Amino acid sequence: MKYIILGASSGLGREIAYLLAKKKNDLIIISRDERDLRAIKDDLEIQFKINITYFELDLSSFEKIQNFFNSNPNIISEIDGILMPVGMTMESDIITNNLENANQLIQSNLGSVIYFVSKFLPTFIKKNKGSIVGFGSVSAIIGREKNAVYASSKRALESFFESLIIKTLSTNLKIQFYVVGYLNTNLSYGKKLFLPKGSPKKLAKTVYKNLNRNYYKKYFPVWWIYITFILKIIPFFVIKTIYSLFFKKNEK
């Protein structure tokens, strides 16, 4: 089997890459950092005797993704699955974010995933085989002040995966979507969080286990399913009131 992993140089992407390599799958790993990708390729090939191809690609650029597919047209027919644990955040991601940053955030968290799916889906449907795995975020449950564009992109991504499920209902394709809570990666490093961080290694194992299952949506760590449920049933005006009472009050 051969898989593509986006964002494979660190965090969850790296864990998934190591697990798939350990299980003797060939991989195409993609991220922005060529040096990290080369180190991962060397390590995986030496340790597991598999074939790794890497591409340095900035997923926040539509043009670069387009060029990537133009230069590597054969890639599509070789692949058995695509896993897209991409997540780009910015300190400056607030509602008044400048448009250039906002575009980059939307493109890397949402646009790149849509692009990859649109390229692979016709071939997967034709073969009636293939796995597509996306990763959302609990930050998309309700609107927020920080990481506003990131959260919006992740919410849109969830909607996109719902559409994908509907589109592939009569096929044998395996579509999975993980709503991910705080993970012990550099994205959450040094941040004060009110719930414990999940292990990316553990999530990678879950992803691997479910790769060939008809599975739609899973929350990780699992307690986020309950938190999401509660937040979804509370009317938004209540959330607004809580926010203004507790958070905005502190700001004043």
Added chain:
Amino acid sequence: MFEKKKIKSFDQSRSIKIFIKNSEKYKDLENDSRSVENLITMGSCYSYVAAAFKENSLSINIKKFNRILFFDKEKKIITVEAGMKIFELLNFTLKYNLWIPQIPGYPFISIGGAVAANVHGKSCAFYGTIKNSIKDMRIFHKLYGWLNLNLEENKDIFDLTIGGLGLTGSIISVTFKLEEINNFNFVTTIKEVKSISETIDFLETSDKKNLIYSWNTLDLSSDLKSFGKGIIFENKIDEKNSLNSYKQIKYTYKKILSPLKLWNNLTIKYFNYLFIKYQKYKKSVYRDSFSNVIFPFYNKEIYFSLFGHKGFLESQILISRTRIDEFLEEFNHKINIHKPCITLFSLKKMSGEQKYLRFEDNKICLTFDMVRNNKSTVFLNELYGLYIKYNAVPSIIKDSNLDKNTFDNCYKEADIFREKLKKFDPKRIYRSDLSDRLKI
């Protein structure tokens, strides 16, 4: 973003607040290093002393830099990143009947830490320190960026970096020359000795290729002839039995907790009595596993826990054969005056040439642990005078009590190291609690 965290040295002597960052990407490492005035690199943080951190300063943890970058079985060469743990390296190389013989006593020690401390392990009588296995290194320095270090390129910095306590920059990858290993099992022979003198005679006359170390008990008020009765362990690679394929060993990380202090003169006396009885009860020659021999403290972490929250003091010194008897006489005398609680006393032979901060020489290596209290500290402070008098070399990374004066007097090249380091890095960017204490 850095995390503020309270961290303790392994011997529990220092507990301070630091800033810490787990770098995972090369770019993160560069940006994090450039964002602060002072920093130090952290591997597994298993140094007895505070070598990987400094109060309110940044420690960059490189545990995610743990990949194999190059391996050539025929040429017996491997390049690994410095955050890789010793057991991870061995689990890979032993599959090809290769290893580096200079292995520190605990599997979770990082490669970078092992190089920065110039570790030796039990095979040091024959193989010396890890320096002898290093072919090449790559470091990142805030001022100079990426540097390749070897005997041709940046030779001086290469020399300063091995055993240089991480003060020349972040060690990111290391290339080792590997040695063949004929079997993964050892044959252990136990020999009872009546004194330290008898132990030393055995060390001098035995086959240097074997891994030999002693466990001596120190009874108060004994004369030198009967001072330090104990056991000598001689581990020899089992060459008679055929080599089976290597099965990876899973090492489980164990947190060392210190809920209560159980070691004192009485408990240690009974423990030693029972330990020796148990060793006598066992066969004098038996087959031993790789893990048991190479990592003697793995699965015996309780030994450290029983020192309690105040921890322990360890002193490890190199002393010449010709002066050790005189030294031990005075050492014995001071024990009888101060009555420190010595929990472990061990000897082995070491080879090499002492240079800069490196703990190596063609001398006897003597190690002892003590319960950390006032008696032990006073005793150790008095011993420093003896170290200077007898030209002994105390290990910097084992003794958190070691002062600048003793260090300067015992390490003849301490000032040369300081000068060369200052010339290389005039701002003295890479600093730790340890380097500040010794004014390096």
